[in-house]
Amino acid sequence: MINSAKQEPKSTESAGFVSLLTAAWGAICNKYVVISLTSVILAAAALFFGSESYSCIAEVSAAAGIGIAMWLIQFFALRKYGLSRKMMLDNQKSVDPRLSGSLGDLNSLGSSLGALAGISVVLSRLFITDGGAFNLDNIAVPLLETLACALCTGSMISVTTSRPSLRCSLYIITGRTTGAKGSELLKKTCRASNSPELMKRLGKMSGVRVAASVVVSVTIVMSALSGAGSAFSCIQTAFLCMLAVGLSGSCPKGGEDKLSEEKIPLFSKKSKSLCVLNIFTFILIAFFFIFSFPFRSVYTDYTPKNDFAYYEISVSENVDIFSIPGLGEESMMLFSGIFLASALMISVISGAFALSGGFSTVSQISSELLGSAFSIAATAGFGLIVNSAALDAVQYLVAASTACLLIFVNFIAYLVGQRRRSE
DSSP states (O other), X not given: OOOHHHHHHHHHHHHOOOOHHHHHHHHHOSHHHHHHHHHHHHHHHHHHTTOOOSHHHHHHHHHHHHHHHHHHHHHHHHXXXXXXXXXXXXXXXXXXXXXXXXXXXXXXXXXXXXXXXXXXXXXXXXXXXXXXXXXXXXXXXXXXXXXXXXXXXXXXXXXXXXXXXXXXXXXXXXXXXXXXXXXXXXXXXXTGGGOHHHHHHHHHHHHHHHHHHHHHHXXXXXXXXXXXXXXXXXXXXXXXXXXXXXXXXXXXXXXXXXXXXXXXXXXXXXXXXXXXXXXXXHHHHXXXXXXXXXXXXXXXXXXXXXXXXXXXXXXXXXXXXXXOOOSGGGGHHHXXXXXXXXXXXXXXXXXXXXXXXXXXXXXXXXXXXXXXXXXXXXXXXXXXXXXXXXXXXXXXXXXXXXXXXXXXXXXXXXXXXXXXXXX
């Protein structure tokens, strides 16, 4: 007769056990945390050299805190499945090379986008905004603050599609889908490419992260190089990127555990089209939000520029349809509005991937609804801290309308796709 008491230690060992200290160490043991902390050190150095403002170190520290919290949440979730950072690294070579290579490509894309956003912040602050920082007597303070913000912004965007973060989501999604833990979860992950349900969820995770990193980076570059400054502060960039990480990793428990003989690619033709459509629409909306008169008139006290012609006595009172926002408090509400609109649109993109197979229950988009509520709360909280960035009811509705427009575009695309498939 088998003694059940003697079998318990063996089953516990096969499930795996990871201590809190091991999970926390795995969370902070990556280069992105080091880069974030480096940006905090640079901001502190700016204070040491005579900076009169605490806004830079406050924003950079808060952004670094959000990033570290994201890593801790991921590794504590992995702890429930009996996995540690070392176990995932040891199992890395056993994962399907095609899947591992696709995730590596996303890592390279995110690093490039993060570097692009960081460089645009440096160029904007040092050479474009207010005639450039090199015209000042004390160059050390703006230089250090610029480097701190650039490093923080670039690292947050890079984290969105970084290999360590994608690896965490790979095992978390596999664990939620299959219910496996410990060594069994490692084996299930190695066969992920043969599971249609699992690859569909991993495709959603990858698509949301790619779309978020591209649109956040392009929006920052677009606004920074125009002379208006970065559209998102460090803490706003961190929130948007971590929102994308959280929504992309959310999926219901369980699923079909059927395996196919053929290996399934990470991105299908349908998911690629969905990703490109949302990226293009998002960037187009962001451009009009920042530079066009209809949105500017809602969020700023718009003063029409009067164009004078040589030897002309009369003054033209025509409104410039497109113009560059002003600096400082004048555009705080505008950038707060684009932050809320971007957060809501990232939730819409995640919902579009979640509903790509059809809509049955509201639970399919429960994470997206929760993410939207957090985004509104974050915008309201930021407005309480910075009074000039507080939005009124109409401005909230206008920001939400951009998300509704993106929902409409995805709905039309879904109907067109259904008609093509029926034919």
